[in-house]
Amino acid sequence: MESILDCLIVGSGPSGFTAAIYAARADLKPELYTGLEPGGQLTTTTEVDNFPGYPQGVTGPEMMLQLQAQAERFDTKIHYEMITKAEFSTDMGGIHTLWAGKKEIKARTVIISTGATAKYLGLADEKTYSGGGVSACATCDGFFYKGKDVIVVGGGDTAAEEATYLAKLTSKVTMLVRKGQFRASKAMIHRVENTPNIEVKYFHELVGIEGENGMVERARVVNNQTNEISSIEVHGIFIAIGHKPNTEIFKEQITTDQNGYIVTQKGSTRTNLPGVFAAGDVQDHIYRQAITAAGTGCMAAMDAEKYLAELE
Numbered sequence: 545m546e547s548i549l550d551c552l553i554v555g556s557g558p559s560g561f562t563a564a565i566y567a568a569r570a571d572l573k574p575e576l577y578t579g580l581e582p583g584g585q586l587t588t589t590t591e592v593d594n595f596p597g598y599p600q601g602v603t604g605p606e607m608m609l610q611l612q613a614q615a616e617r618f619d620t621k622i623h624y625e626m627i628t629k630a631e632f633s634t635d636m637g638g639i640h641t642l643w644a645g646k647k648e649i650k651a652r653t654v655i656i657s658t659g660a661t662a663k664y665l666g667l668a669d670e671k672t673y674s675g676g677g678v679s680a681c682a683t684c685d686g687f688f689y690k691g692k693d694v695i696v697v698g699g700g701d702t703a704a705e706e707a708t709y710l711a712k713l714t715s716k717v718t719m720l721v722r723k724g725q726f727r728a729s730k731a732m733i734h735r736v737e738n739t740p741n742i743e744v745k746y747f748h749e750l751v752g753i754e755g756e757n758g759m760v761e762r763a764r765v766v767n768n769q770t771n772e773i774s775s776i777e778v779h780g781i782f783i784a785i786g787h788k789p790n791t792e793i794f795k796e797q798i799t800t801d802q803n804g805y806i807v808t809q810k811g812s813t814r815t816n817l818p819g820v821f822a823a824g825d826v827q828d829h830i831y832r833q834a835i836t837a838a839g840t841g842c843m844a845a846m847d848a849e850k851y852l853a854e855l856e
């Protein structure tokens with residue numbers, strides 16, 4: 545007989561593993577597909593100092609291994625495979641079909657926790673200095689630049705928010721905005737303009753990073769109006785040019801906002817489709833923290849359990 549899972553979880557960040565822990569403990573026998581980057585975005589960060597319960601901090605990869613071990617302790621089956629296609633039922637109690645390559649998986653509930661990916665500029669130097677001064681998350685890594693000078697690249701709300709956050713910790717923030725104006729909202733621009741230790745360089749772009757032993761020491765920037773290249777001495781470079789939610793294979797069937805994030809019903813993780821839930825950064829462009837992702841992962845498992853109970 546064809547087997548139908550009660551709960552299929554797509555994605556292996558804090559939201560996916562937390563959903564797995566809760567779903568497994570509720571006896572839904574969840575199976576989780578990790579995707580190409582098991583552990584998600586946290587595996588690319590270094591120290592995580594803001595996840596409650598780790599007074600001494602923990603590295604991102606270590607935390608993800610622990611979350612996975614906790615999910616496996618309750619018999620979550622982990623598949624190191626990528627979900628490549630989905631066909632969701634639109635009926636209450638309908639069966640959803642997803643594929644990992646040619647393998648077909650059927651499930652009564654699906655929790656999408658595929659996360660979002662920070663956009664980078666595509667410079668080779670970004671990779672060289674990743675973990676040595678290049679970051680895409682001020683809340684995660686800002687602490688390491690206390691009293692130092694940093695750069696924020698971007699002119700949207702994320703960049704403005706990262707810059708004002710970093711301005712409290714660091715001695716100076718230089719913002720590189722590639723146009724002659726911000727894209728950010730008026731309120732955020734106002735905050736930037738009223739922060740004395742933020743300098744905005746309009747028409748400037750990052751073109752290279754220099755340093756020693758993998759640690760950033762200066763940024764090479766170009767004025768795109770004059771083509772003049774100059775150097776700025778900094779220890780940290782925060783790329784804040786947006787995130788891309790990983791919803792490519794779902795967005796034809798699931799309601800997303802104009803930026804591609806899955807829309808969930810207020811106060812829950814329900815999507816527009818019965819039995820399909822979304823947790824973590826794939827449905828949250830505002831908070832984007834491991835702890836908030838884990839929180840919505842818990843909610844998704846509870847929502848899935850309730851949905852299945854209602855069908856009985």
Ligand code: NDP
Nearest residue numbers: 665698699700701702703705722723727784785786787829
């Ligand atoms: P946005 O797409 O709004 O802004 C991206 C910024 O990065 C733009 O200034 C863009 O420049 C710049 N940029 C893009 N590519 C490059 C590049 N290759 N080189 C240099 N600069 C580049 O992304 P955000 O992450 O800022 O925001 C996404 C959404 O989330 C928005 O709707 C925003 O309002 C929302 N948000 C809301 C927050 C809040 O309400 N507190 C906080 C954070 C985000 P250009 O303008 O030239 O295209």
